[in-house]
Amino acid sequence: MNELLTATNLTKRFKPEEHPVVDKVCFGVKEQEIFAILGPSGCGKTTTLRIIAGFERTDDGSIQLNSKTLECPYTHIPPEKRGIGFVFQDYALFPHLSVLENVKFGIRNAGGSEREFRALKMLDLIGMKSLRSRKPHELSGGQQQRVALARALAPKPSLLLMDEPFSNLDAVLRNSTRNEVRKILKDAKMSAILVTHDQEEALSVADRIGVMNNGKIVQIGTPEDVYYRPKTRFVAQFLGKTNFFAAQATGLEARSEIGYLMLDKPARGDVMISIRPEHLTLERATPANCSGTCGIISSKEFKGHDITYHIKLPTGECIVHTDNRMPFGIGENVVVRPLEPAVVLKQDS
Numbered sequence: 001m002n003e004l005l006t007a008t009n010l011t012k013r014f015k016p017e018e019h020p021v022v023d024k025v026c027f028g029v030k031e032q033e034i035f036a037i038l039g040p041s042g043c044g045k046t047t048t049l050r051i052i053a054g055f056e057r058t059d060d061g062s063i064q065l066n067s068k069t070l071e072c073p074y075t076h077i078p079p080e081k082r083g084i085g086f087v088f089q090d091y092a093l094f095p096h097l098s099v100l101e102n103v104k105f106g107i108r109n110a111g112g113s114e115r116e117f118r119a120l121k122m123l124d125l126i127g128m129k130s131l132r133s134r135k136p137h138e139l140s141g142g143q144q145q146r147v148a149l150a151r152a153l154a155p156k157p158s159l160l161l162m163d164e165p166f167s168n169l170d171a172v173l174r175n176s177t178r179n180e181v182r183k184i185l186k187d188a189k190m191s192a193i194l195v196t197h198d199q200e201e202a203l204s205v206a207d208r209i210g211v212m213n214n215g216k217i218v219q220i221g222t223p224e225d226v227y228y229r230p231k232t233r234f235v236a237q238f239l240g241k242t243n244f245f246a247a248q249a250t251g252l253e254a255r256s257e258i259g260y261l262m263l264d265k266p267a268r269g270d271v272m273i274s275i276r277p278e279h280l281t282l283e284r285a286t287p288a289n290c291s292g293t294c295g296i297i298s299s300k301e302f303k304g305h306d307i308t309y310h311i312k313l314p315t316g317e318c319i320v321h322t323d324n325r326m327p328f329g330i331g332e333n334v335v336v337r338p339l340e341p342a343v344v345l346k347q348d349s
Contacts (some may be wrong), residue, residue: 023215039212054079084153100132204243273342285333
């Protein structure tokens with residue numbers, strides 16, 4: 001697919017003496033791609049989104065959309081002329097307008113019949129044509145979210161921006177709504193940028209993820225890439241539970257507190273490695289298999305389909321996820337075994 005949007009070295013300071021809120025950020029968004037910017041609160045992700053939307057000016061760097069420069073230190077296309085849609089965190093629906101009227105409001109440069117036709121088409125796409133006469137307060141949170149999405153899509157933008165769009169929904173509704181939104185965006189063949197601090201949200205909705213920390217994009221990849229092959233300790237820890245071990249590497253193998261592990265790439269000397277809890281398993285310790293690397297189960301969490309064990313090791317601890325057919329007891333001696341290669345981490349910058 002062709003690249004639709006290119007952000008190059010975006011930099012933003014709110015005060016000259018302060019560290020940049022956005023620090024030389026670079027990424028691209030392909031046609032029909034959902035790209036997530038994932039990071040903790042205060043990392044600069046919303047400011048990055050606001051620069052792309054045109055609500056903030058960049059101090060340095062540039063943004064191109066369809067090869068047209070929208071933003072750089074000497075160019076600033078106003079938000080309303082960028083061809084970019086925006087779904088706000090609180091949806092920003094007009095309470096006195098019906099669902100249909102809210103969607104029609106976003107359509108400019110079209111006659112009344114054309115606006116009505118396009119608005120109804122959008123409501124059909126989101127499965128809410130039958131609710132077109134209702135007011136926002138008569139809708140559930142998930143329905144309001146879909147109306148906000150339809151209003152943003154109705155003007156046929158080149159790109160859609162979404163700032164924490166599911167944060168106001170409860171956990172059950174959030175899960176179903178984000179699946180619906182992904183389907184709507186794919187059916188509409190829309191490119192989108194999603195900003196979120198929710199790892200599960202980014203992993204389940206996005207085609208690619210840019211992980212952000214302290215104003216920088218520290219890793220870009222598919223959900224599988226960033227989860228299974230994190231480059232730094234921050235990425236490994238932010239994307240979910242993981243275990244860190246200091247190890248001594250000799251090529252594709254390393255010695256650690258749980259014994260020898262295979263590595264995802266060659267390394268030599270002292271390294272820090274990461275391995276997910278689901279990539280470990282347990283054996284009951286015996287004189288034949290322990291050889292000084294056994295641990296003790298300090299706690300367990302039974303979750304029905306799986307069990308999470310916390311293992312006390314000679315100088316630390318680790319977490320292991322197993323299926324429910326491995327019922328070890330608290331206080332048992334066990335040996336931790338790797339099922340997959342560990343990931344060699346770079347030092348966080």
